[in-house]
Amino acid sequence: MVMKREKDLLKKWLDEAGREAPSPGFSSRVMATIQAQEAKRSVFKPAVSPLRVKLAVAGIAAFFIGILLFAPDGNAPEGGTSSDNPTMLNWLQNRTADASQQILEGISWPVFASSDMAFNPLFGYALVALALASIFNAFLNSQLRSH
Amino acid sequence: MEIDKEYALIKETLAGDLEAFGELVRRYEDFAFNLSMKITKNREEAEEVAQDAFLKAYKSLRSFRFEGKFSAWLYTIVYRESITRLRRQKPVHTNTEEFPDNAPFESDCENGIERLTRNDRSSLIHKALGRLKPEEASVLTLFYLEEMTLKEIDEITGMSVSNVKVHLHRGRKNLLHIVQTMTKAPLNEWL
Numbered sequence: 001m002v003m004k005r006e007k008d009l010l011k012k013w014l015d016e017a018g019r020e021a022p023s024p025g026f027s028s029r030v031m032a033t034i035q036a037q038e039a040k041r042s043v044f045k046p047a048v049s050p051l052r053v054k055l056a057v058a059g060i061a062a063f064f065i066g067i068l069l070f071a072p073d074g075n076a077p078e079g080g081t082s083s084d085n086p087t088m089l090n091w092l093q094n095r096t097a098d099a100s101q102q103i104l105e106g107i108s109w110p111v112f113a114s115s116d117m118a119f120n121p122l123f124g125y126a127l128v129a130l131a132l133a134s135i136f137n138a139f140l141n142s143q144l145r146s147h
Numbered sequence: 148m149e150i151d152k153e154y155a156l157i158k159e160t161l162a163g164d165l166e167a168f169g170e171l172v173r174r175y176e177d178f179a180f181n182l183s184m185k186i187t188k189n190r191e192e193a194e195e196v197a198q199d200a201f202l203k204a205y206k207s208l209r210s211f212r213f214e215g216k217f218s219a220w221l222y223t224i225v226y227r228e229s230i231t232r233l234r235r236q237k238p239v240h241t242n243t244e245e246f247p248d249n250a251p252f253e254s255d256c257e258n259g260i261e262r263l264t265r266n267d268r269s270s271l272i273h274k275a276l277g278r279l280k281p282e283e284a285s286v287l288t289l290f291y292l293e294e295m296t297l298k299e300i301d302e303i304t305g306m307s308v309s310n311v312k313v314h315l316h317r318g319r320k321n322l323l324h325i326v327q328t329m330t331k332a333p334l335n336e337w338l
């Protein structure tokens with residue numbers, strides 16, 4: 001058993017030995033690292049929460065996609081219905097066929113024809129539904145995180 | 148450092164005054180480094196751990212409850228960082244020593260150590276602490292040097308109070324015998 005005298009001796013020696021010190025300038029290095037991290041963090045500080053940023057971006061995206069997909073086709077004959085226009089599927093099939101021919105001839109960008117841009121409204125509805133689902137998902141995630 | 152001054156510095160830091168945290172770092176740098184050194188047993192590692200601990204303390208300062216000592220809170224972070232670092236290292240042969248419980252501490256040895264200069268004695272004690280197991284060295288440091296209670300040590304290390312007592316007992320016994328062994332060897336072997 002360690003005697004009381006030995007405990008006192010240890011206490012005296014440990015007190016006397018004191019603490020070992022880090023190399024000079026240690027505190028400055030710590031503060032420089034903290035300052036560097038603070039500066040990095042202050043580069044982008046959104047005023048709104050990430051959820052609000054997501055909602056705003058999704059809303060703006062849905063708006064523009066809606067305009068793109070549902071804008072009336074200026075080249076379509078008056079009184080014509082959407083079924084008179086080539087559907088998105090047809091358009092994709094045509095483009096795929098064109099592209100495969102072009103690959104054989106060499107690489108070139110397909111020519112964009114604006115008259116082909118009368119999309120099937122169902123495709124547009126699906127995209128808007130996807131955008132709304134992503135908004136709802138972002139909202140649910142934020143609720144789960146806060147609990 | 149009185150607790151009110153400590154709390155004031157923490158509040159100033161939380162209000163955005165980085166210089167206030169700099170004051171805390173300067174006050175506790177030896178404190179953090181010394182504990183880390185007892186566990187990692189390597190100066191470079193200990194400095195890295197102490198630096199990481201201060202960064203972590205700064206980031207989680209909002210979670211500090213103004214109930215206890217900042218030093219105890221900081222020590223908890225340093226201790227955990229050091230232990231994590233130690234576990235991440237590849238297992239290496241540690242030069243720690245274990246002595247039988249009934250081995251007596253010779254009074255000749257005590258006299259010999261007392262005759263050393265203060266600097267030589269301090270160097271001997273630091274070297275002897277370096278040969279103890281990390282848990283024993285840290286518990287001895289916290290208890291004798293930082294004058295923490297068994298309960299505080301239990302909170303810092305996550306050991307139970309009875310476990311702290313066991314490490315304290317073994318640490319004392321092993322340290323005394325390491326010192327004894329070292330003083331029997333020629334002086335130039337440990338100085």
